[in-house]
Amino acid sequence: MSEIQEYDVLVIGAGFSGVHQLLNIRKLGLTVKVLEAGEGLAGTWLWNRYPGARVDTPLPLYQFSDPELWRDWTFTEKYPDGRELKAYFEYVDKKLDVKRDVLFNSRVVAARWSDSIDRWTLTTEDGQVFRGQFLSLCTGIGSKYHIPKFKGLDSFQGEMHHTARWPKDYDYKGKRVGIIGTGATGVQVIQEIAPLVAHLTVFQRTPNLTLPMRQRTLTPEEKVKKDLYAVSFGRRYQTFTGLNFDINPKLMLDATPEERALAFEEHWEKGGFHFWMGSYADLLLNPKANDEAYAFWRKKVRERIPDAELQEKLAPMKAPHPFGVKRPSLEQRYYEVYSQPNVTLVDVNKAAIEQITPKGVKTSDGVEYEFDVLILATGFDMVTGGITSIDIRGQDGVPIKEKWADGVRSYLGLASATYPNMFWIYGPQSPSSFTNGPSCIELTSEWIIDCMKFMKEKNISSIVPTEEAQHSYSELVDQLGAAGLWSGAKTSWYLGRNIEGKKPQMLQFSGGIPAWSKLCDDSAAKGYEGFHLKRSIISQY
Numbered sequence: 001m002s003e004i005q006e007y008d009v010l011v012i013g014a015g016f017s018g019v020h021q022l023l024n025i026r027k028l029g030l031t032v033k034v035l036e037a038g039e040g041l042a043g044t045w046l047w048n049r050y051p052g053a054r055v056d057t058p059l060p061l062y063q064f065s066d067p068e069l070w071r072d073w074t075f076t077e078k079y080p081d082g083r084e085l086k087a088y089f090e091y092v093d094k095k096l097d098v099k100r101d102v103l104f105n106s107r108v109v110a111a112r113w114s115d116s117i118d119r120w121t122l123t124t125e126d127g128q129v130f131r132g133q134f135l136s137l138c139t140g141i142g143s144k145y146h147i148p149k150f151k152g153l154d155s156f157q158g159e160m161h162h163t164a165r166w167p168k169d170y171d172y173k174g175k176r177v178g179i180i181g182t183g184a185t186g187v188q189v190i191q192e193i194a195p196l197v198a199h200l201t202v203f204q205r206t207p208n209l210t211l212p213m214r215q216r217t218l219t220p221e222e223k224v225k226k227d228l229y230a231v232s233f234g235r236r237y238q239t240f241t242g243l244n245f246d247i248n249p250k251l252m253l254d255a256t257p258e259e260r261a262l263a264f265e266e267h268w269e270k271g272g273f274h275f276w277m278g279s280y281a282d283l284l285l286n287p288k289a290n291d292e293a294y295a296f297w298r299k300k301v302r303e304r305i306p307d308a309e310l311q312e313k314l315a316p317m318k319a320p321h322p323f324g325v326k327r328p329s330l331e332q333r334y335y336e337v338y339s340q341p342n343v344t345l346v347d348v349n350k351a352a353i354e355q356i357t358p359k360g361v362k363t364s365d366g367v368e369y370e371f372d373v374l375i376l377a378t379g380f381d382m383v384t385g386g387i388t389s390i391d392i393r394g395q396d397g398v399p400i401k402e403k404w405a406d407g408v409r410s411y412l413g414l415a416s417a418t419y420p421n422m423f424w425i426y427g428p429q430s431p432s433s434f435t436n437g438p439s440c441i442e443l444t445s446e447w448i449i450d451c452m453k454f455m456k457e458k459n460i461s462s463i464v465p466t467e468e469a470q471h472s473y474s475e476l477v478d479q480l481g482a483a484g485l486w487s488g489a490k491t492s493w494y495l496g497r498n499i500e501g502k503k504p505q506m507l508q509f510s511g512g513i514p515a516w517s518k519l520c521d522d523s524a525a526k527g528y529e530g531f532h533l534k535r536s537i538i539s540q541y
Ligand code: NA7
Pocket: 142, 148, 180, 181, 182, 183, 184, 185, 186, 203, 204, 205, 206, 327, 348, 353, 377, 378, 379, 380, 433, 491, 492, 493, 498
């Protein structure tokens, strides 16, 4: 067995969460090691390097809030692409020497807690062993990619790539390409590669109820004028989504048709998530209000599709599910792509994918589509997969995967009973993807840092949620989830329904950032109410 390497804090993952933890743990004066499976920083932007990969929340809030970092770095577009985000992480490293505390190409496979020493022991795939008082899981919501069990998958003789494992510098131009999946990833790939490939066949199961991104390059003035950045960063914890706009508290059904039409138009023109999370409070709660939003959406989308058959496939008269109960993808030229002569859209509800063949994909109507490349844009074991793919065992020795087999249970969406001194960021039962990533991440990370500081000052060696607190918090997450229209989506990853055998449940806190952060702050203010604290008999630090 290799020598044990000792740290105060062990962090898994070097994306936004892991880097924020690292930089702030250093400030506490604790020793820290970040273990990262990939070869570099940037988390999701390291792995998702498929063509067209781009963030869906706008600047300035999609970056670290530390003025020392935003003062000297300027993005070029309102919604930066994956390459620029990777470059941003390199800049952060240059500025703050991040990498000196990160071990790359080191996938953690197991974590064991010991009550007798109040320490976690972690093992990596290559047999290295680390011990630390705290374990911070910064594995993100989309780190375990998913490939459905298609019949004949291995028989395909061409190239096959999941979007989360896209080969470096891969040249797809001039090839015959098939793509399965029209989620956020599929939409981005499709609109990017369609003009450049010989032929593109898209297999769609559910039309994506997208929103216009309204991408643009930043003007030279915007690039230098950053005096409002601090205001935006200050405000983000007060809005539902952690963005710099909030949900309109008015009910759509109280508005006159004229008021509604005007508000819809305004939010549509603003682009991004304004129409989804900014227009009316009842959009995601009341089916009638939701129908109005869908009718508006359908009209807008159909205007861009000349062909009636395509209109019905991409923006059907009957909504495939309530509008907005799956995260809408932000598109740029998505609908125009389908009018290109080299693009074919296959509705797999009409003719299901029967099997993957050596040449391509065969559907149930007997048609075989042939490709050089098959792209799987089939998503992830979202929210929980990054955590459950590590063999994590706490006080009772039960792997977390087993513990959560009947559903995730947590306290405050950042810790779990029987797993002391273990926190996660942007994971199960947190507001995660109902919000802007860095907003939710920094809020959680700051809370964890404060907790570590408190423990250090009070000489507390371990902290773990009580079963009671966990039960009532998890019930709240379930109740909030049940109050919305979310269950109307048959295959939604919000509900774990995209993975066969996964327990269906609302996986995220759907009450917004302010409500969630109040729960976290209240617990901390009351000496970490809802947690059991163990005082150390000897000084820990
Ligand atoms: P998503 O949003 O889970 O999309 C996966 C897509 O793959 C979606 O269109 C699925 O159809 C489709 N899919 C999955 N399994 C099948 C089968 N068996 N047959 C046909 N089609 C299938 O993943 P993304 O990577 O696009 O995005 C994930 C999140 O990452 C995104 O929301 C952002 O927040 C970042 P379905 O819609 O389920 O019918």
